[in-house]
Amino acid sequence: MQPIIQVRGLEKTYATGFQALKGIDLDIRRGEIFALLGPNGAGKTTLISTVCGIVNATAGTVTVDGHDIVRDWRAARSLIGLVPQELTTEAFESVWATVSFSRGLFGKPPDPAHIEKVLKDLSLWNKKDSKVMALSGGMKRRVMIAKALSHEPRILFLDEPTAGVDVELRRGMWEMIGHLRDSGVTIILTTHYIEEAEEMADSIGVISNGRIVLVEDKAALMRKLGKRLLTLQLQNPLESIPAELAGYPLTLSGDGRELVYSFDTQDDQTGIARLLRKLGDHGIDFTNLHTEESSLEEIFVSLVKERA
Numbered sequence: 001m002q003p004i005i006q007v008r009g010l011e012k013t014y015a016t017g018f019q020a021l022k023g024i025d026l027d028i029r030r031g032e033i034f035a036l037l038g039p040n041g042a043g044k045t046t047l048i049s050t051v052c053g054i055v056n057a058t059a060g061t062v063t064v065d066g067h068d069i070v071r072d073w074r075a076a077r078s079l080i081g082l083v084p085q086e087l088t089t090e091a092f093e094s095v096w097a098t099v100s101f102s103r104g105l106f107g108k109p110p111d112p113a114h115i116e117k118v119l120k121d122l123s124l125w126n127k128k129d130s131k132v133m134a135l136s137g138g139m140k141r142r143v144m145i146a147k148a149l150s151h152e153p154r155i156l157f158l159d160e161p162t163a164g165v166d167v168e169l170r171r172g173m174w175e176m177i178g179h180l181r182d183s184g185v186t187i188i189l190t191t192h193y194i195e196e197a198e199e200m201a202d203s204i205g206v207i208s209n210g211r212i213v214l215v216e217d218k219a220a221l222m223r224k225l226g227k228r229l230l231t232l233q234l235q236n237p238l239e240s241i242p243a244e245l246a247g248y249p250l251t252l253s254g255d256g257r258e259l260v261y262s263f264d265t266q267d268d269q270t271g272i273a274r275l276l277r278k279l280g281d282h283g284i285d286f287t288n289l290h291t292e293e294s295s296l297e298e299i300f301v302s303l304v305k306e307r308a
């Protein structure tokens, strides 16, 4: 199936001469949740803003469901909802008015039933007559999402959707975003909370210094780059790793009581049995052992560090 968003050779140089995007190629599949990760200043907002037609590209092309964002901007834009990073709502309007007005901006005829559904889905229905300025920060953020959904977009961009939102509300928003995906909306989000990507995303893209350094199915990424750690609690502390074990990827904790062995999750041959035999041969006994898998966060940090 044709990707819903196709980015080719996209470059952006700002008026200051700073090149924020350095030739981006990216395909976003229909109906997925795509998480764009990257350190501060990597180009996430620039990329999103360019695809949404807010920032003009210096070179390259973007098509949204086959519509070129420059030649066919109106059709492309009507398919997109954008929730920007900053809260920008009309403080004196009611929730109902501001969300209905957003729909009108896209030239769509009024549809109170749709607005009602959006507000109910976002748990804002009982606030529909409140002035936006009287809402909490988390509610204002949901009003931003309601505005972005008012014209029934097929693609929703969320730039840092849960920044500054408390843990409980964040979970609620993840759930809501999951429902949106289930209803067929393609979702692209940027986030600093790697846990958010780990929890929700189908695909992960990592951008660093204006270049996409990786795009991968989340599950495959975790399998491919994930490491497992086996930690052995030693019966008697060691001063150092014995010379006979020098060839093994082992580290010893500062107090000499824990020996940690790392191995690739994708390897069938973990080497654990051999290691344990070897430890037995050298009279190194352990009282306990446990394994853990590396998180997306660790994978991300090592990826960005590698390219820095």
Ligand SMILES: Nc1ncnc2c1ncn2[C@@H]1O[C@H](COP(=O)(O)OP(=O)(O)OP(=O)(O)O)[C@@H](O)[C@H]1O
Pocket (backbone or CB within 6 Å): 014, 015, 016, 018, 019, 020, 038, 039, 040, 041, 042, 043, 044, 045, 046, 047
């Ligand atoms: N209008 C502008 N003029 C000049 N430079 C800009 C402009 N907007 C952004 N930049 C620069 O482009 C780079 C990328 O910025 P961008 O906002 O896209 O990063 P980001 O990945 O979204 O960062 P963050 O995670 O901090 O939101 C930064 O170095 C930024 O200073």
